[in-house]
Amino acid sequence: MARLVIRGGTVVQSSGSKKQDVVIQDGTFQTIADAVAPTAGDRVIEATNLLVLPGFIDCHTHFGLNTGKMQTLDDFESGSASAAAGGVTTYINFAPQQRGESLVAAAKRELERGKSSLVDYALHLSFGTPGPDWVDELAQVATMGITSMKVYTTYTDTIYYTTDWNWYRLMERAAELGILIQVHAENDAIVDGATQELVSQGKTSFQFHGLSRPAAAEFEAVLRGIALAQITNAPLYFVHLSLPLSVTATRRAREEGILTLSEVCPHHFSLENSVYLTPDARRYIMTPPLRSRAEQEVTRQMIADGLVQAVGSDHCGYSLPQRGSDMDFRTASPGIPGTETLWPVLYTTLVQSGLMPIHEAVNLVSYNPATIFGLIPQKGQIAPGYDADVVLFDPRTHSMLDEATLHSRAGYSPWQGRELYGKIIQTISRGEVVYENDNASDRFGRGRFVPRKTFDRVAVSSALNL
Ligand SMILES: [Zn+2]
Structure with a gap:
């Protein structure tokens, strides 16, 4: 599978934000680095002015x-x-x-x-x-x-x-x-x-x-x-x-x-x-x-x-x-x-x-x-080896929520008419775009069940500073 390079965006990590490029290979994050030069065959997403969120x-x-x-x-x-x-x-x-x-x-x-x-x-x-x-x-x-x-x-x-x-x-x-x-x-x-x-x-x-x-x-x-x-x-x-x-x-x-x-x-x-x-x-x-x-x-x-x-x-x-x-x-x-x-x-x-x-x-x-x-x-997290799940978010815009544009069959939103800031431009799941241009993909069935580890009291307490 071709590499996917997300270029020019600001990557938001658990510890802070930094302008970096993100390389995705085979559905996982491969590299997060200051400036990645794409090579022939790479797919490139330009993320200038966008936030790259996990x-x-x-x-x-x-x-x-x-x-x-x-x-x-x-x-x-x-x-x-x-x-x-x-x-x-x-x-x-x-x-x-x-x-x-x-x-x-x-x-x-x-x-x-x-x-x-x-x-x-x-x-x-x-x-x-x-x-x-x-x-x-x-x-x-x-x-x-x-x-x-x-x-x-x-x-x-x-x-x-x-x-x-x-x-x-x-x-x-x-x-x-x-x-x-x-x-x-x-x-x-x-x-x-x-x-x-x-x-x-x-x-x-x-x-x-x-x-x-x-x-x-x-x-x-x-x-x-x-x-x-x-x-x-x-x-x-x-x-x-x-x-x-x-x-x-x-x-x-x-x-x-x-x-x-x-x-x-x-x-x-x-x-x-x-x-x-x-x-x-x-x-x-x-x-x-x-x-x-x-x-x-x-x-x-x-x-x-x-x-x-x-x-x-x-x-x-x-x-x-x-x-x-x-x-x-x-x-x-x-x-x-x-x-x-x-x-x-x-x-x-x-x-x-x-x-x-x-x-x-x-x-x-x-x-x-x-x-x-x-x-x-x-x-x-956006870190090497993790599933390449990414959100490209444009923080510069705002608009009034129109519940008719939402994808839930409930057909309404309690936030109808609210001014909401920012816009989700693209959602990427394991390296694959599942939402862009206001449209969700119809590739239903591609989602996978993720088995979870047992609760680790010491690890959770230390990771969350509890
Ligand atoms: Zn509940």
């Missing part, structure tokens, strides 16, 4: 989600096309364990479905109700390269809910196997109580979605998670933290030697809860819900201060019609599309605004998730 890793997606009650419109095809358009060259999708299904069966099913992906992918499992052989199953899925698993402390009437007893037992076992436990932290009794109170007052419209999931619900479940992490001496990763209080709690825990990691999502630091009072409320139905403007500001500062380890989209491609016409927050399937806007929103909100340097923002969606989720030394 392909993004969206560590939180729900493509092809089937809850048993509702199915997202996005499958691995449209989800991965949307990812490619957003510069995401690897996503880690959640494979939900259905009722009565073994973890191994859930993993195999999702591996099969992932075969239609445009870009590379890995899998997390979500752990519902353990079957009789769950301990053996854990070891098996770890050998399959699935080394993280999510529990939900809420949604009691669904496939997701995990009791505290099962969560506790899982953490004990997972730590021995190098499986990282992730938690959706919301106290179910508090959510249920708040919901019942609203219902008794006739307050069931989407306007009340946020009030049905108060801060106390998240914060309590975060503290419970920290308690379990301490008692089991197992690391714990919090998905989509929405509150500065929660992020602070995880920092305090780390200071006490309890390894807890925080993930936040773009919506929680760029959209505020006043949108629930508008007729557009249904565009913002996700859990945990949006918080106040003041909380968002603090969250942004905390990210800039390095207190957050990863940013993921929590992409969940339900359409607005699927959300239901009765506008009752209890019946709406929560989730918003976001993988395609992951970087544009992160860049606009944190880099363009001057809060943090670009390489630190890039780390939140490349080096850090690659480190936490066992993808080093294959993904997450």
Whole structure:
């Protein structure tokens, strides 16, 4: 295969940015050097004035989600096309364990479905109700390269809910196997109580979605998670933290030697809860819900201060019609599309605004998730031997987001009409262009499953300065 030379751009590495050329051979990075002279037969991409970023890793997606009650419109095809358009060259999708299904069966099913992906992918499992052989199953899925698993402390009437007893037992076992436990932290009794109170007052419209999931619900479940992490001496990763209080709690825990990691999502630091009072409320139905403007500001500062380890989209491609016409927050399937806007929103909100340097923002969606989720030394850096996953990004432009241009079948975006800075010019996956000129490639099925290493506490702590 011909060499590919990306010339004249500014390469953004985990430690900083530098004008350099990048040589790609056979799908991997070969050389990163000051000035590479192309030879006959090389393919050359001129990247003058462009930033050359490592392909993004969206560590939180729900493509092809089937809850048993509702199915997202996005499958691995449209989800991965949307990812490619957003510069995401690897996503880690959640494979939900259905009722009565073994973890191994859930993993195999999702591996099969992932075969239609445009870009590379890995899998997390979500752990519902353990079957009789769950301990053996854990070891098996770890050998399959699935080394993280999510529990939900809420949604009691669904496939997701995990009791505290099962969560506790899982953490004990997972730590021995190098499986990282992730938690959706919301106290179910508090959510249920708040919901019942609203219902008794006739307050069931989407306007009340946020009030049905108060801060106390998240914060309590975060503290419970920290308690379990301490008692089991197992690391714990919090998905989509929405509150500065929660992020602070995880920092305090780390200071006490309890390894807890925080993930936040773009919506929680760029959209505020006043949108629930508008007729557009249904565009913002996700859990945990949006918080106040003041909380968002603090969250942004905390990210800039390095207190957050990863940013993921929590992409969940339900359409607005699927959300239901009765506008009752209890019946709406929560989730918003976001993988395609992951970087544009992160860049606009944190880099363009001057809060943090670009390489630190890039780390939140490349080096850090690659480190936490066992993808080093294959993904997450522009370095010799790594998969040649690259995003060419033009920081000089800005435009208003038009949701009609997005690739998700959800058909809308919570950031519709937002001014977003920069433009993704090209996305390259293992040396192959999968997105350019506003078009995603249709070479579905070229994406590969990436087996991940087990969680290495010492390596992660030192790489992320925890
Ligand atoms: Zn999620």
